[in-house]
Amino acid sequence: DVKVTQSSRYLVKRTGEKVFLECVQDMDHENMFWYRQDPGLGLRLIYFSYDVKMKEKGDIPEGYSVSREKKERFSLILESASTNQTSMYLCAIDRGQGEDTEAFFGQGTRLTVV
Amino acid sequence: SQKIEQNSEALNIQEGKTATLTCNYTNYSPAYLQWYRQDPGRGPVFLLLIRENEKEKRKERLKVTFDTTLKQSLFHITASQPADSATYLCALESGSYIPTFGRGTSLIVHP
Numbered sequence: 001d002v003k004v005t006q007s008s009r010y011l012v013k014r015t016g017e018k019v020f021l022e023c024v025q026d027m028d029h030e031n032m033f034w035y036r037q038d039p040g041l042g043l044r045l046i047y048f049s050y051d052v053k054m055k056e057k058g059d060i061p062e063g064y065s066v067s068r069e070k071k072e073r074f075s076l077i078l079e080s081a082s083t084n085q086t087s088m089y090l091c092a093i094d095r096g097q098g099e100d101t102e103a104f105f106g107q108g109t110r111l112t113v114v
Numbered sequence: 115s116q117k118i119e120q121n122s123e124a125l126n127i128q129e130g131k132t133a134t135l136t137c138n139y140t141n142y143s144p145a146y147l148q149w150y151r152q153d154p155g156r157g158p159v160f161l162l163l164i165r166e167n168e169k170e171k172r173k174e175r176l177k178v179t180f181d182t183t184l185k186q187s188l189f190h191i192t193a194s195q196p197a198d199s200a201t202y203l204c205a206l207e208s209g210s211y212i213p214t215f216g217r218g219t220s221l222i223v224h225p
Contacts, residue, residue: 004157031211040122042217043158043203058212090157094213102148103205103213105157 002027006091006106013113019078021109023091032074033092033103034058034066043090049074081113116141118206118216126222127194135189135219137204144206147180147187152201152218161202162189194223 007022023032033048035058045058047066055066063085067075078085091106119138127133137147146165150158164171164180164187171178177190191198201218 033212035215040217043215045212045214048212088155092157092213094211101207101211102160102163103150103158104160108155108157110155 002104004091004093004104004106006109008109009107011109011111013081015082015113017081019081021076021089023074023106025072025093027093029093029095031094034076035090035092036087037090038087083113086113087111118214120204120216120219124220124222129195129223129225131194133191133194133221135202137187137216139185139206142206146207148205149178149189150203150205152203158203196223196225199223
């Protein structure tokens with residue numbers, strides 16, 4: 001059974017705080033992704049990583065950074081949280097080999113910035 | 115610009131009927147297309163993948179078709195049940211092995 005584990009289900013933070021969202025996988029997959037999901041906007045890609053210490057910007061990277069020091073762990077960092085970053089955050093992984101890759105998602109972190 | 119379009123209006127059907135959901139795309143040439151199910155407050159779960167050279171794929175009560183000329187995929191659930199109520203997302207790979215998702219369509223199956 002594939003496991004993609006996000007560190008928190010629910011999180012409440014204050015404006016201006018530095019926030020860390022952690023994602024850990026047990027599948028040895030190369031690709032890891034961070035999405036945010038908002039009503040009416042669907043899943044939007046923030047950052048992804050295809051290898052340790054490698055990262056690429058997605059569609060909405062502003063206000064976020066990421067870290068991948070080990071293959072199994074991909075962290076999303078909100079440098080200074082703002083209320084417009086209140087959202088559901090989803091981590092995903094896949095094998096990164098093109099065809100026949102399916103994405104496995106974590107359970108999501110519902111972040112509220114007050 | 116690239117677009118993936120799924121009906122934003124919820125689909126309401128009676129138990130036992132076939133549900134059909136649509137995914138249209140523009141300015142993509144995907145090698146494959148995927149369908150996912152998402153329950154409220156949860157991450158999406160993979161259901162089916164269909165390749166560009168496949169017209170149809172089945173898995174139990176699920177059937178997916180892929181028409182690269184029309185740039186459309188249809189997702190069917192036969193003999194639908196209330197437990198099938200969820201949001202269904204289609205996803206395309208955008209040429210760099212990154213899945214890009216549609217906004218999803220909510221399906222509500224009434225008993």
